[in-house]
Amino acid sequence: MVDLKFCPYCRGRLVARLLFDKHRLVCTQCGRIVHQNHRVAVSTIAFTTTGHMVLVRRAIEPGYGRWVIPGGYSEVGEKLDKAAMRETLEEVEIKPISDRLVLSGLYSYPSTDLILVVYAIQVERSVLTWGPECLEARWFSFRDIPWSSLVFDSTKDALHDWLAANGSCWQSGLEGRAVDTERQWPRRQAGEHPSTVQPQ
Ligand SMILES: [Zn+2]
Numbered sequence: 001m002v003d004l005k006f007c008p009y010c011r012g013r014l015v016a017r018l019l020f021d022k023h024r025l026v027c028t029q030c031g032r033i034v035h036q037n038h039r040v041a042v043s044t045i046a047f048t049t050t051g052h053m054v055l056v057r058r059a060i061e062p063g064y065g066r067w068v069i070p071g072g073y074s075e076v077g078e079k080l081d082k083a084a085m086r087e088t089l090e091e092v093e094i095k096p097i098s099d100r101l102v103l104s105g106l107y108s109y110p111s112t113d114l115i116l117v118v119y120a121i122q123v124e125r126s127v128l129t130w131g132p133e134c135l136e137a138r139w140f141s142f143r144d145i146p147w148s149s150l151v152f153d154s155t156k157d158a159l160h161d162w163l164a165a166n167g168s169c170w171q172s173g174l175e176g177r178a179v180d181t182e183r184q185w186p187r188r189q190a191g192e193h194p195s196t197v198q199p200q
Contacts, residue, residue: 002113007034038108038115042084043071043155045104045120045162046094051142052125055150056091057135063151065135069118069158070094072133084119092137095124105161107154116154120162142167 004014004025012029019026025034046054046069055067072087074080081101088094101119108115130137140146142163150156 002036004034004036007032009034036113038113040074040080041071041114041116042074042080042087043069043116043118043158044084044088044094044101045069045118045158046088046092046096046123047120047166048123048125048139050125051167052139053142053145054092054094054123054128054137055140055145056130056133056137058133058151059135060133066151067146067149068151068155070134070137071116071118074117080117081119084117085121091131091134093126093129094121095126097122097124104165105158107157109153114154116152116158118154118158118162120166 006012007014007027007030009032010027010030012027014025014034015028016023017026018024019033025036026032027034054070056070057067058064070088070091071084072090074083074087078086081103084101085096098121101121104118104120106115106117125139128137128139145159145163147156150159
């Protein structure tokens with residue numbers, strides 16, 4: 001949380017006053033309430049159809065040496081999905097199969113002023129190179145995500161949620177195979193009894 005002392009509108013001194021059941025910063029000069037807003041971070045789950053995703057190991061604090069999905073802070077004047085891709089590419093070179101980022105989840109916690117916006121994008125399983133904010137970047141199978149070495153609750157929650165929604169194909173033994181939903185769950189023919197439709 002930023003420790004504000006002066007009003008951003010008139011530079012008057014700020015004091016904390018109990019207003020609407022909460023201590024808020026009020027300018028002693030112009031009387032405005034100065035709201036302390038969230039910061040917005042953006043991250044990307046870059047996954048392949050073979051059941052792998054990219055994690056990076058942080059070379060900066062907080063969380064030095066621990067794994068996280070690539071990302072960083074969005075900037076004013078920037079679309080969030082563009083910010084997610086920009087920040088991701090600053091950390092690790094990925095090769096997206098399309099330019100379509102899909103919103104995966106939003107994460108916020110009372111202990112921090114950060115909101116994390118997580119996108120997912122399908123990528124090629126390419127050779128990884130990484131930037132100075134990372135010690136390394138690596139492909140992880142969805143089954144081998146290093147849960148105990150992840151940093152930030154938001155990372156864990158984002159990966160849990162994404163895998164719960166998207167990872168079942170790979171968790172059921174299809175890892176390493178491209179997933180063809182038509183072949184696994186054939187379309188039912190007219191008049192066909194449901195019990196005759198079996199996954200192949
Ligand atoms: Zn003021």
